Amino acid sequence: MKPTEQKAHAPFLPGAAALGLMTFYLIALLAVERQPLIIGLLGIAIAGVLATGWLGLLAPVGRSFVEHENAFGALTVLAACVVAAAFHDNHFVLLLVVTVLLNSVATLGLNIQFGYAGVLNFAGASFLGVGAYTAAVLTAHTAVPHLLVLPIAGIAAALIGSLLLLPALRTRGHYAAVVTIAFALLFKTLLEVNDVLGGPQGLQVKGMEIFGWSLNDGMTIGPVELSFYLNYFFVSMALLVGAFILVRRLDRSWIGLNLDALRLDETAARCFGLNVARWKTVAFTLGNFIIGIAGALAGMIGGFVAPNNYTFADSLTLVSILLLGGIGSPWGSIVAAIIVVVVPEKLQTIQEYRFLLYATLVIVVLLFRSEGLLPRPMRRYIPGWRP
Amino acid sequence: MDPGLLAQHIMNGLMLGMMYALVAVGFTLFFGVLDVIQFSHGDVLMVGAFAGLATFLGLRHAGVASSPLLLVAVLAVAVMAMAALGMLIARYLVVPLRSAPTLNTLLITLMLGTVLRESVRLFYPQGADPKPFPALLPSGSIALGNFNLRLDNIILLAGGALVIVALQALLNRTKLGLAIRAVAQDQETASTMGINFKAVVLVTFGIGSALAAFAGIMHGLYYNEINFDIGLLLGVIGFSAAIIGGLGSIYGAILGGFLFAALQTVGAVALPFGSAYKDVFAFAVVIAIMAWRPTGLIREKFSERV
Amino acid sequence: MTALLTAHGLTKKFGGVTALDRLDLSVERNEILGLIGPNGSGKTTFFNVATGLYGAEAGAMTFDGIDITRASPQAIFRAGIARTFQRSRLLLPLSIFDNIMIGNHTRLSQSLWFNLVRRSAFKRELEASYVAARTLVEKFDRKLADRLLEPVGGLPMIERRRIEICRALINQPKLLLLDEPAAGMTHEETAELMDNILQVRALSAGLTIIIVEHEMGLIERVTDRCVAFNFGRKVAEGTYREVAADPHVQEAYFGVA
Numbered sequence: 001m002k003p004t005e006q007k008a009h010a011p012f013l014p015g016a017a018a019l020g021l022m023t024f025y026l027i028a029l030l031a032v033e034r035q036p037l038i039i040g041l042l043g044i045a046i047a048g049v050l051a052t053g054w055l056g057l058l059a060p061v062g063r064s065f066v067e068h069e070n071a072f073g074a075l076t077v078l079a080a081c082v083v084a085a086a087f088h089d090n091h092f093v094l095l096l097v098v099t100v101l102l103n104s105v106a107t108l109g110l111n112i113q114f115g116y117a118g119v120l121n122f123a124g125a126s127f128l129g130v131g132a133y134t135a136a137v138l139t140a141h142t143a144v145p146h147l148l149v150l151p152i153a154g155i156a157a158a159l160i161g162s163l164l165l166l167p168a169l170r171t172r173g174h175y176a177a178v179v180t181i182a183f184a185l186l187f188k189t190l191l192e193v194n195d196v197l198g199g200p201q202g203l204q205v206k207g208m209e210i211f212g213w214s215l216n217d218g219m220t221i222g223p224v225e226l227s228f229y230l231n232y233f234f235v236s237m238a239l240l241v242g243a244f245i246l247v248r249r250l251d252r253s254w255i256g257l258n259l260d261a262l263r264l265d266e267t268a269a270r271c272f273g274l275n276v277a278r279w280k281t282v283a284f285t286l287g288n289f290i291i292g293i294a295g296a297l298a299g300m301i302g303g304f305v306a307p308n309n310y311t312f313a314d315s316l317t318l319v320s321i322l323l324l325g326g327i328g329s330p331w332g333s334i335v336a337a338i339i340v341v342v343v344p345e346k347l348q349t350i351q352e353y354r355f356l357l358y359a360t361l362v363i364v365v366l367l368f369r370s371e372g373l374l375p376r377p378m379r380r381y382i383p384g385w386r387p
Numbered sequence: 388m389d390p391g392l393l394a395q396h397i398m399n400g401l402m403l404g405m406m407y408a409l410v411a412v413g414f415t416l417f418f419g420v421l422d423v424i425q426f427s428h429g430d431v432l433m434v435g436a437f438a439g440l441a442t443f444l445g446l447r448h449a450g451v452a453s454s455p456l457l458l459v460a461v462l463a464v465a466v467m468a469m470a471a472l473g474m475l476i477a478r479y480l481v482v483p484l485r486s487a488p489t490l491n492t493l494l495i496t497l498m499l500g501t502v503l504r505e506s507v508r509l510f511y512p513q514g515a516d517p518k519p520f521p522a523l524l525p526s527g528s529i530a531l532g533n534f535n536l537r538l539d540n541i542i543l544l545a546g547g548a549l550v551i552v553a554l555q556a557l558l559n560r561t562k563l564g565l566a567i568r569a570v571a572q573d574q575e576t577a578s579t580m581g582i583n584f585k586a587v588v589l590v591t592f593g594i595g596s597a598l599a600a601f602a603g604i605m606h607g608l609y610y611n612e613i614n615f616d617i618g619l620l621l622g623v624i625g626f627s628a629a630i631i632g633g634l635g636s637i638y639g640a641i642l643g644g645f646l647f648a649a650l651q652t653v654g655a656v657a658l659p660f661g662s663a664y665k666d667v668f669a670f671a672v673v674i675a676i677m678a679w680r681p682t683g684l685i686r687e688k689f690s691e692r693v
Numbered sequence: 694m695t696a697l698l699t700a701h702g703l704t705k706k707f708g709g710v711t712a713l714d715r716l717d718l719s720v721e722r723n724e725i726l727g728l729i730g731p732n733g734s735g736k737t738t739f740f741n742v743a744t745g746l747y748g749a750e751a752g753a754m755t756f757d758g759i760d761i762t763r764a765s766p767q768a769i770f771r772a773g774i775a776r777t778f779q780r781s782r783l784l785l786p787l788s789i790f791d792n793i794m795i796g797n798h799t800r801l802s803q804s805l806w807f808n809l810v811r812r813s814a815f816k817r818e819l820e821a822s823y824v825a826a827r828t829l830v831e832k833f834d835r836k837l838a839d840r841l842l843e844p845v846g847g848l849p850m851i852e853r854r855r856i857e858i859c860r861a862l863i864n865q866p867k868l869l870l871l872d873e874p875a876a877g878m879t880h881e882e883t884a885e886l887m888d889n890i891l892q893v894r895a896l897s898a899g900l901t902i903i904i905v906e907h908e909m910g911l912i913e914r915v916t917d918r919c920v921a922f923n924f925g926r927k928v929a930e931g932t933y934r935e936v937a938a939d940p941h942v943q944e945a946y947f948g949v950a
Contacts, residue, residue: 166678173490174424175677178626182670185620193663253808254801260787261795268782271744273770273799316501359501366495382816387823
């Protein structure tokens with residue numbers, strides 16, 4: 001689209017309508033219990049998406065999201081709050097929502113490494129584990145304020161990541177792949193063998209306390225009882241918003257351009273003065289920092305950490321979310337996280353088969369639509385900017 | 388150290404080394420010929436072992452009792468089945484992604500590995516439990532002082548060596564081998580010279596997967612047990628071994644395989660709580676080697692056209 | 694010492710193949726030098742060694758008085774050498790503006806704080822950079838200058854070459870290396886490209902250019918001086934006419950009569 005021919009901004013309505021519909025649908029899906037109904041709902045969703053695509057209705061929705069991006073960001077946060085409010089006393093659903101939020105954060109971190117810088121990381125879950133174990137140790141043995149525990153856990157993950165860094169800096173992607181896979185496999189073994197960190201049983205993690213307010217306590221406002229998970233919902237939401245803005249701005253800056261350059265053509269990038277090692281390091285470290293924080297928060301919410309939660313299969317799940325949503329696409333990661341976390345939980349029959357399912361789905365995506373559900377759009381440094 | 392114990396450790400190391408070498412050779416073959424990282428290679432090994440086990444159970448149920456016959460049947464079925472599987476993988480997953488970024492092929496084979504692993508875990512009867520693997524080799528041994536030199540281990544080692552020698556012969560002395568090497572050197576020119584690229588891809592995958600099946604049966608015969616999980620670690624070890632040996636070099640892969648086994652053995656013996664940390668130790672050294680010599684101890688055969 | 698770039702005894706081997714064989718070469722300031730020779734004679738290898746992508750086994754290279762024999766590609770770029778590639782290495786999914794900015798990146802603020810937090814300052818830098826890119830592209834192709842936010846992937850070869858040249862020029866290098874710029878182009882496009890190259894020289898005071906080309910018409914028209922390569926060595930030097938008439942050069946291309 002030529003900048004000089006800019007027409008009036010795309011209408012707001014298609015996006016708003018779509019968002020409203022999706023919120024309503026999500027509430028319905030989360031509320032329904034009976035398996036046949038759930039299968040029906042999922043069928044409606046798939047049919048609905050295919051139909052709207054075929055009718056050409058998806059494009060206007062996309063345009064209105066893109067043109068009014070900041071407004072839709074705020075609206076999505078609002079929609080999430082509506083979903084949370086709808087289930088304000090339902091521990092199970094709220095925990096599910098929080099899991100979606102934290103998986104999204106972790107995937108955003110992975111996106112910086114994988115999607116922007118092209119550095120493969122198959123140990124995402126291990127870095128979640130590093131963050132979680134750091135939180136466990138800090139909350140149990142120190143008086144560090146819990147809000148501070150989060151960034152410290154992030155730093156811990158970043159530091160451990162830097163051990164793997166040297167091979168990861170090597171040009172060819174498969175070095176980083178094999179090193180991170182080895183780390184993912186051995187991380188679990190190391191923790192289990194080591195009684196210092198609780199062995200196979202793991203460690204307990206205290207619930208979060210901010211300035212004396214314990215988030216593990218539910219609240220009662222008048223006649224309404226609020227699940228304590230609602231507290232964690234707000235903290236997780238804040239974390240997701242922060243991570244999202246950071247990832248967005250990173251992409252829409254000269255740094256994002258550098259990362260694209262070194263991912264797409266490292267040789268040319270070097271010939272134009274780009275310090276490839278430096279930027280890969282920044283991306284890898286920043287990504288692990290974010291993943292570590294998500295892991296720490298998840299640990300505090302779950303109340304305990306154990307090696308079994310951070311297996312190679314879990315790392316591959318994060319990679320699957322990233323690929324399904326669209327590599328390099330933050331919105332895609334969130335949508336994929338919703339699908340990957342919610343569907344197996346609701347459709348209990350496929351729980352057992354979920355790893356098989358994720359892997360098969362990713363294979364299909366890679367063969368037929370490698371850009372993912374919401375392909376990464378072209379860079380617009382500043383939304384709505386026209387030169 | 389007691390020489391008998393030392394000999395036992397050396398034998399362990401050799402056995403492991405042979406297995407790792409076989410896996411590593413597969414990786415290096417795929418990479419050298421097709422620039423493909425086949426991350427499901429270890430899991431193909433596992434499926435091969437299970438195919439062999441199923442064959443054994445079926446034949447024994449049908450009344451076949453002769454060990455040599457069973458062994459031949461198990462090997463034949465595993466090798467042929469995995470060769471077929473390898474070709475299917477090449478045909479439907481690798482060839483279609485030829486023009487996509489190489490990352491996609493790596494990812495798709497990684498996901499395939501999960502599919503194979505989970506399929507065995509979920510669909511093979513009691514797939515999640517370790518399964519006893521029959522002892523089909525002669526069980527005698529030669530006593531050398533404290534050390535028992537087991538006949539079956541010698542046969543396994545000899546078998547592995549034979550397979551590698553046969554592979555080298557195939558690559559260096561046959562027309563097929565020439566075609567494979569031509570494609571490995573320069574795919575474009577090979578095609579213009581009339582070599583059917585797609586056929587070479589399929590055959591290479593078939594051969595590599597057949598190698599994996601052989602290694603899988605070896606694994607079963609050595610440990611007398613198989614498990615749906617064995618492919619993962621073996622695959623990573625095999626791949627690391629191929630890398631430190633220099634991807635694309637068969638000798639490098641063999642060297643890397645035995646080197647990794649040596650590191651594991653040294654780690655198990657020398658470290659306190661050795662057996663738990665031997666893998667960590669071996670990988671730590673391997674990562675250090677990769678950082679020091681990223682193209683491997685024998686140069687990785689790769690040159691990008693600038 | 695007026696020579697901008699000199700090579701003494703430069704040797705580069707790939708396994709058994711000697712791509713550069715004790716090469717001696719010097720490039721004068723402000724000249725347009727043509728490098729010709731059959732395929733495999735070492736011309737692109739010379740570029741790759743000059744830009745630090747390959748290390749030489751023996752010999753030395755100096756640029757503007759500095760020894761660049763062991764320098765990294767990044768350091769060589771900062772010293773003032775920029776290049777285009779034989780197979781146009783543009784980032785196809787990215788916009789024209791993005792691609793040009795990669796050539797400019799040493800002048801763009803690189804700190805995390807600036808890029809993530811100081812967004813209004815970033816916007817100002819973005820706008821200034823856009824103007825600079827647009828001004829440069831306008832010199833070659835007015836219409837293209839209006840389309841800077843389009844992806845490069847959809848453009849025809851001649852426009853991609855121009856963008857590649859802009860990417861190399863935006864940082865105002867002292868030496869520009871053009872590697873087969875006319876490859877894949879029609880006669881008309883090649884003629885336009887020749888005009889572009891001459892324009893470039895006219896606009897950039899003090900720019901030295903080395904062109905590797907097989908298209909002799911371009912070499913003849915555009916270059917001041919020519920060097921012919923064969924088997925990694927210089928076999929002739931002089932104006933195009935002189936070099937084309939040289940028996941060694943004719944033997945290199947056509948074989949012994």
